[in-house]
Every structure is written in C-alpha cells, then in structure tokens.
Amino acid sequence: MIARLLNDRSFSYGDFDAHDGLWEMAERTRGDVLERMALVPRVMEARGLDATPPIQAKLRQVGDQPAVDVLDVILREEVRHVALGNRWYEWLCSQRGVEPHAFFRETMRKHRAPKLRGQINRPARIAAGFTNEELDSLLQA
Numbered sequence: 001m002i003a004r005l006l007n008d009r010s011f012s013y014g015d016f017d018a019h020d021g022l023w024e025m026a027e028r029t030r031g032d033v034l035e036r037m038a039l040v041p042r043v044m045e046a047r048g049l050d051a052t053p054p055i056q057a058k059l060r061q062v063g064d065q066p067a068v069d070v071l072d073v074i075l076r077e078e079v080r081h082v083a084l085g086n087r088w089y090e091w092l093c094s095q096r097g098v099e100p101h102a103f104f105r106e107t108m109r110k111h112r113a114p115k116l117r118g119q120i121n122r123p124a125r126i127a128a129g130f131t132n133e134e135l136d137s138l139l140q141a
Contacts, residue, residue: 001070021047021114028111034092038107041085043114048078049124079128086129101134105141115141 003013014020022044029036052075059067093100108115116138125135 001073005067005070025111025113029107034089034096034098034103035107035111037085037089037092038104039111039113041082042089042104043108045078045085046082046125046128046130047114049075049082049121049128050119052078053121054119075124079124082125082128090129101137 006013006015022040025039025044026036029039052071056068056071059065059071089104090100093103107113116135120135120139122132122135126132
C-alpha cells in the first residue's frame with residue numbers, strides 16, 4: 001500500500017531517511033534477540049505510532065485523503081506489531097531473569113536508540129502494551 005502510494009507521488013520506498021531506521025536498528029541488534037525485541041518493535045516501530053497522527057493531520061490539510069486512509073491501516077497494523085513485540089520482549093525477559101525496564105534503558109543506551117520525545121500517541125502505545133508508568137518514565141529520560 002505504501003509503496004503504491006509513494007509511487008503515485010513519484011517516490012519510492014527507501015527514498016526517505018526514515019525508511020532506514022528500523023533496518024539499521026535490526027542490524028545493530030543482530031546478535032541478541034532480546035535486544036532486538038527491546039528496540040525494534042518497542043522503539044522503532046512504536047515511533048510510527050507517534051508520528052502517524054501528525055502526518056495524517058498535515059495530509060488532511062492538503063486534501064490527501066487516500067494517504068490518510070493508508071496511514072489509518074498502517075497505524076492499526078503497527079499497534080499489533082508493537083503489541084507482539086512487547087509480548088515477546090516480556091517473555092524473553094522472564095526467560096533470562098532480567099528486569100524489563102532496566103534492561104530496556106540499558107539496551108537503549110548501548111545501541112544509541114532514539115529517545116522518546118515530544119508528543120506521543122499514548123492511546124496507541126497503551127493498546128500496544130505499554131503502561132502509563134512506563135511511558136511517563138521514558139518521557140522523563
């Protein structure tokens with residue numbers, strides 16, 4: 001869907017730096033599935049939860065309803081992706097006997113993951129398995 005939408009606008013997927021971030025983080029965490037589950041879904045994919053509503057607002061302003069509709073589908077799917085990542089992350093933490101919040105912060109520092117900043121899509125993040133307490137703590141970091 002997104003590739004077709006971009007092609008209709010004379011772009012290709014990968015033309016924008018934002019398209020590389022998830023892959024770069026997957027590369028950085030290739031040696032440890034727990035680190036990957038900490039950062040790919042819980043940071044990189046979760047950033048999409050936050051970025052989508054403001055992008056949709058801009059697209060509505062210019063009258064691009066087809067793009068808004070595609071982003072609605074992507075946002076719903078992204079909530080599920082992040083939720084699955086959160087579940088696997090919690091499971092892996094329990095298997096290794098590590099405290100999830102401390103490991104998450106340590107892994108974010110280790111891999112120079114982007115910090116949570118600005119406006120977040122709290123309802124989407126809650127639906128994806130984050131708690132209000134965790135989000136508040138991440139916003140203060």
